[in-house]
Amino acid sequence: MPIDFTPTDEQALVVETVRQFAENEIRPRARAADEAHKPADEAIQAAHALGLVANGLPSEHGGGGERSAVLGALVAEELAWGDLATALAILSPALVAYPVADQGSSAQQKSFLPRYTRDAFVPGALALLEPGFGADAFRPRTQARREGASFVLDGRKCMVPWLAGGDTVLVSADAGGTPQLFLVPRDAQGLVATPDFYMGIQALPTVELALSGVRVPAEARLGGERGADLARLIARGRVALAALGVGVARAAFEVARDYAKEREAFGSKIAQKQAIAFLLAQMAIEIDGARLLTWEAAWQLDQGETALREATLAIDQVRRIALDVADGAVQVFGGHGYIREYLPELALRNARGFASFEALALV
Amino acid sequence: MPISFELTEAARVAREHFHRMAAEQMRPISRQYDDHEHDLPREWVDWYWQVGRKGGPLVAGPGDGMVQVCMQAEELCWGDAGLYLRTPFAGLGGSAVAATGTKEQKERFLSVFQGDGGPAWGAMAITEPSAGSDSAAIQTTATLDGEEWVLNGIKIFCTGGEGASTAPGGFVVVWATVDKSAGRGGIKAFVVPAGTPGMTLVGLEKKLGIRASDTATLRFDGCRIPKANLLGSAEVKRGQKGGDKGFKGAMATFDASRPIVAAMAVGVGRAALDCLKEELARAGVQLRYDVAPAQQSALERDLIQMEAELQAARLLTWRAAAMMNRGRPNNLEASMAKAKAGLAVTKITQKAVEWLGPRGYSKQLLVEKWMRDAKINDIYEGTQQINLLIVARRILDYSSSMLR
Numbered sequence: 001m002p003i004d005f006t007p008t009d010e011q012a013l014v015v016e017t018v019r020q021f022a023e024n025e026i027r028p029r030a031r032a033a034d035e036a037h038k039p040a041d042e043a044i045q046a047a048h049a050l051g052l053v054a055n056g057l058p059s060e061h062g063g064g065g066e067r068s069a070v071l072g073a074l075v076a077e078e079l080a081w082g083d084l085a086t087a088l089a090i091l092s093p094a095l096v097a098y099p100v101a102d103q104g105s106s107a108q109q110k111s112f113l114p115r116y117t118r119d120a121f122v123p124g125a126l127a128l129l130e131p132g133f134g135a136d137a138f139r140p141r142t143q144a145r146r147e148g149a150s151f152v153l154d155g156r157k158c159m160v161p162w163l164a165g166g167d168t169v170l171v172s173a174d175a176g177g178t179p180q181l182f183l184v185p186r187d188a189q190g191l192v193a194t195p196d197f198y199m200g201i202q203a204l205p206t207v208e209l210a211l212s213g214v215r216v217p218a219e220a221r222l223g224g225e226r227g228a229d230l231a232r233l234i235a236r237g238r239v240a241l242a243a244l245g246v247g248v249a250r251a252a253f254e255v256a257r258d259y260a261k262e263r264e265a266f267g268s269k270i271a272q273k274q275a276i277a278f279l280l281a282q283m284a285i286e287i288d289g290a291r292l293l294t295w296e297a298a299w300q301l302d303q304g305e306t307a308l309r310e311a312t313l314a315i316d317q318v319r320r321i322a323l324d325v326a327d328g329a330v331q332v333f334g335g336h337g338y339i340r341e342y343l344p345e346l347a348l349r350n351a352r353g354f355a356s357f358e359a360l361a362l363v
Numbered sequence: 364m365p366i367s368f369e370l371t372e373a374a375r376v377a378r379e380h381f382h383r384m385a386a387e388q389m390r391p392i393s394r395q396y397d398d399h400e401h402d403l404p405r406e407w408v409d410w411y412w413q414v415g416r417k418g419g420p421l422v423a424g425p426g427d428g429m430v431q432v433c434m435q436a437e438e439l440c441w442g443d444a445g446l447y448l449r450t451p452f453a454g455l456g457g458s459a460v461a462a463t464g465t466k467e468q469k470e471r472f473l474s475v476f477q478g479d480g481g482p483a484w485g486a487m488a489i490t491e492p493s494a495g496s497d498s499a500a501i502q503t504t505a506t507l508d509g510e511e512w513v514l515n516g517i518k519i520f521c522t523g524g525e526g527a528s529t530a531p532g533g534f535v536v537v538w539a540t541v542d543k544s545a546g547r548g549g550i551k552a553f554v555v556p557a558g559t560p561g562m563t564l565v566g567l568e569k570k571l572g573i574r575a576s577d578t579a580t581l582r583f584d585g586c587r588i589p590k591a592n593l594l595g596s597a598e599v600k601r602g603q604k605g606g607d608k609g610f611k612g613a614m615a616t617f618d619a620s621r622p623i624v625a626a627m628a629v630g631v632g633r634a635a636l637d638c639l640k641e642e643l644a645r646a647g648v649q650l651r652y653d654v655a656p657a658q659q660s661a662l663e664r665d666l667i668q669m670e671a672e673l674q675a676a677r678l679l680t681w682r683a684a685a686m687m688n689r690g691r692p693n694n695l696e697a698s699m700a701k702a703k704a705g706l707a708v709t710k711i712t713q714k715a716v717e718w719l720g721p722r723g724y725s726k727q728l729l730v731e732k733w734m735r736d737a738k739i740n741d742i743y744e745g746t747q748q749i750n751l752l753i754v755a756r757r758i759l760d761y762s763s764s765m766l767r
Contacts (some may be wrong), residue, residue, distance in 0.1 A: 002374070003430050005682045008365045070366050136655040231653050263757060272766050275757035278748070284758045285699045288682075289675030296678060299368045312652040315670040320658065320668070355656055 004064040004145055005292065011071055014118060018078040021047065022330065026082025034202035034346055039089045041201060042236025047079075048121040049123070056094070057101055061109055062117035069236065069301035072363030073294050075308060078249030083119070084350040086205035087244055089123070092161050093227035096124035096168050098362045103217065105224035110309060112168065123163035124185070127171045127209055128359050130233070131158045137358040139232060144173035144180060149303060150215050151175070151182060153190075157209040158348050161360065162186075171211070172230055179230040181222035200349035205278045207357040231308055238311035239301060240256045242294040244361060245318035245354050246287060252329035253283045254346035260332050270332070279328050286321040298363060303327070326351035374431050381435045384415060385442025389730075393443045394423030395708070396575035397732050401567050404575055407446050412482040416452070429619075429684035433626035437676035437677070438629030441637075444736045445575030452476060456485035456536040459552055459616045462520040463567050463594045472554055475532035482558070483533040484526030488581055495520075496749045498538065499547035503583060505539035507597070510590050512553055513560070513585040514539055518570070524579025528564050533557040535581065536594070539572035545599045552594040572735030605748060619687065621697040621744055625680040625704035626742035629766065632673050632708030635715035635733045640666070642728075653672035656738075663716065669711045702750035712737040 007015060024049070029040035051323045052075055057063025079087035100108050115122050128137045135141065144153025148307040153173050160169065171182045184191065191214050195208040222228040257280050259273035270276045293314040300307035329344035330337035370378070388410055396404045439447045453460070453476050461470050475483045494500040501517025514537060518524075527533045535555045542549035555562055564579040640650070643662075650666050653658075659667070683696040712734035716723040723730050741747045756766050 002367070002371050002685075002688075003369070003681050004365065004367050004685055005678075006366065011365070134658065136658050138653045138655065217623050234653070257758060271759050272761070274752070274755075274766075277761075277766055278751045278757060281702075281751040281754035282753060285679070285703050288674075288696075288699060289679050290701055292678035292682060293671060295366055296368050296674070299366060309652050312667060313674055314690060316656075316667050316673055317671040358655070 001123050005076060007293070009203040014071060015074050015226065017050070018052070018075050019081070019152070021050065022082030023076050026079065026086050028202070029170065030086060031082035032342075033083070033086065035046060035202075035298065035340075037197070037202050037205075039205060040083070040086050041084075041268060043086055044089050044163075045121055049119075052079075053091060053093045053097060054117040057113055057117055058099055058109070060075060060099075061113035063101075063113065069239060069298035069363040070295060073239060076240050076243035076361060076363065077247040077250070077291070077294075080244040080270040081251045082247075083203070083346075084248050084353075085201040085249070088161060088204045090164055091240070092123040092125070092163055093121070093164075094124060094362045095126035095161065095359075096170050096183070098236065099126075099170055099222060099228070100183075102236075103232070103302055105219075108183065108224070109217065111274070116273070121123065121165065121209055122311055123161065123166040125163075125169035126167055126362075127157035127160040127163050127169050128237075129157065129159045129356070131156055132206065138179065138231065140172045140174050140179050142171065142173040144175040144182060144221075146176070149218050151218060151221060153182060153184070153211045153214040153216065153245055155211050157211070158196060158206075158244045159356070159360070160193075160207050160209055161205040162195075162205045165233050169209070171209075175221070175227075177302075181228050181233070182216055183220045183222060184211075184214060184216055188216065197217065198347070198353065199223040200351075200353045202349075213324075229306075232306050234359055235297075235306055235308040235311040236301060236362045238315040239294060239307070240298045240361040240363045241354060241359075242290065242297065242311070242314035242318040243358050243363070244349070245315070245322040248290045248347055248350050249283070249287050249290070249318075249322045249325035252278070252326045252344055252351070253287055255343045256280060256283070256329035259336075264271075276332060280333065283325045283328055286317075287325060288295070290317045315354070322351040324352055325346075365436055366399045369494075374434060378429055378434045379436035382441070383438055383718070385438050387609075388415065389439065389442030389446050393446070394726070394730070396443075396446060396449075397572075398572040400569060401577070404446055404449055408451055408482050410448065412451050415450075416476075421637055426437035428693040429622065430681050433557035433622055433680055434682045436623050436626040437630040437633065440627040440635045443575065444627055444739075445573040445629050447524070447750075448522055448573055448576035451484050451530075452527065453615065454527070455487035456523075456527060458536055458620050459536045459579075460485070460554065462616050462619060463552065463573055463630065467595065468554070468591070472534055472556075473692045478532070480532050481530065483528075483530055484523050485533055486521055486523035486527030486535045486579075488521040488524065488535050488537045490520040491517060492519055495659075496746055499550065499765060501538055501540055502543075503537065503539040503549055504540050504543070505551060505553055507541070507590065511587045512590060512593060514553065514555065514586040514588065516583050517565075518571045518581045518583070520743070521581055522576060525567060525577035527556075527563055528557055528562055528579065529556055537583065539583075541597065542590065542599050545601050545739075548684045551597070553588060554592040554594065555586060556592075557586050559586055571738060573739050589656075603696060609634055616694075616756075617745060618694050621701040622680050622683040622687070622693075622748075624699040624740065624744040625676065625697075627685070627739065628701075628704040628708045629673060629677045629680060631733050631737045632676070632704075634729050635708075635712040635737070636666075636669055636673060637690060638730050639669075639715045639718055639723075642682055665714055665718065669714055672707040673711060676700070676707040677701050695754060696754040698745065698750040698757075701745060702747055702754060705750075709741045710739045715742060
């Protein structure tokens, strides 16, 4: 297969469907959801009916059996173009379902996957990030201590998506020197969830988790006795986040471009001035470059690679360019860019988050 | 065709082939021809002409294999961008003939590059002392006199201009106006064979980098060429829509050449980044990808950014090239690639010198040379600003009169 950057007809059809969905169902609700700090439930339910996550789950557990990181990246970009917080909510079932499908034991797959393929939307939750300076998702400080047939978890997590109706949170913890993941019931004893609030993604309910002596059976360890590879999961998270960041940037770029073609100053459209036109051109170039990096990492994942390097290059680029593009969009809007009525203000708050995010979504 | 980043077997083989060529034939003489700016790099020129060119065409025109052409350019410029530009090949002039010439013209001007004679070069002469990016402001004139065009004017910054104007078999594609009152509609491209009386090599530039490349000033003084050496039609179209295959064709040459120039840039940037990583590895410094962004060292942060920028530039380049392979218009994408690559490698090579400290600044390594070589990529074949202008017009759907 030679190098090519054109989605297949089938992929293009999915992209177009999701793009329209984002335009009609997500974007119109984004601002109100952000202001209310509440998820756009109608949009989430409607998206669930499209089967965006379930299509990627194994068919023997009720899914569509069509998992593809490239397609996942294409979909994530379109959803985030609509709204980042809503996109994260829509994709949240994958936070449990994909790691279980990728690295779970067959018993775990049988037990956990079917719930994410049914008509009712069941959100997922993944607790990787930890508060405090020096925290590093690859090296959790949360401890998992083996006690007979159980693991006992102690530690703190933050920025954990916590949509109503979820039953399971996947928690990373250090188990005797290696990072491992544990399937923990959201109502487990010793687990306390406290809502926390961020500068952006306000429409996504998130919590800080305190785990004190949370006891789970040994079978709750992802992958059972052989365990799981946290880096593999984070690589998939970085690809998903990179795609979402490209979507955020593209949305900001598009409104800035359109505004610049409308807004007049000194007798011409501001887009006709090189100071604005060049800024927009740079945005377009950076968005395309970041998207190609994202696709390359996704393609590597689909070839069965861990792709941590490629995923890291993609998210590294996106962390910068999403912020730059959103900031540029605020600048193009001038005073209006600072007003909450317009998209750039929300894009800038959301874009800043990518420096902190890790595995808030997965492909 | 799906999204795929897989190299074909042929591309992989070609890439290795050209990498070996770069490492074995170019690197050993890199410093010498940087120091001795206007010496002809005999070893490279002769070796390439007798042996190297049999490995495949260095610069192919539009058609299949543009991605491969970009890979070759990247590998050879990883070797040495100055020597690459001094390679005996049809060059940009050849691209113009391939893109806009008739079958007869292609045969007449390009067959020498497959022939058994001595080394030959092709070049393109556009820039003038008072017309750089604004190529519509060209002052060089072409006047039809019976069966001949007569050229008068001065051309500067002609890459490969020494070889192309003097070595038998080669040629310079000269942009000139047949009617100044017609603006860009009057601009045409003419093929002037090497050694044509009236074409004089005035001198060579002393440059910041790519010193092995012969950047020539050429004077045309009643220079007569056959009528049949005009590329495209002689008809002058007036008004904003002006231009025919002549000007537009010559501009279309850039859509083909910009991805190659972007690939050349990527090669130079990669050379510096590879060297930096080797030096760090020797010093026992490991680059980690499995670390939270806030926990990266400043070095890791810079290195990962350099890698990401270089790869983004490479992928934008391959995209523009792949589109060309499929016969799709790539004017926007070619300019995006060129703008990104030119700036990215300028910054990457500057950072590499910085991180290597005094050693990076010294002539013990080639990194300082690569930094000097890299900068031209943000200037020639359309400056950063010209490419941004092209991108801006495309994304805004503005004509050149709406966004000047």
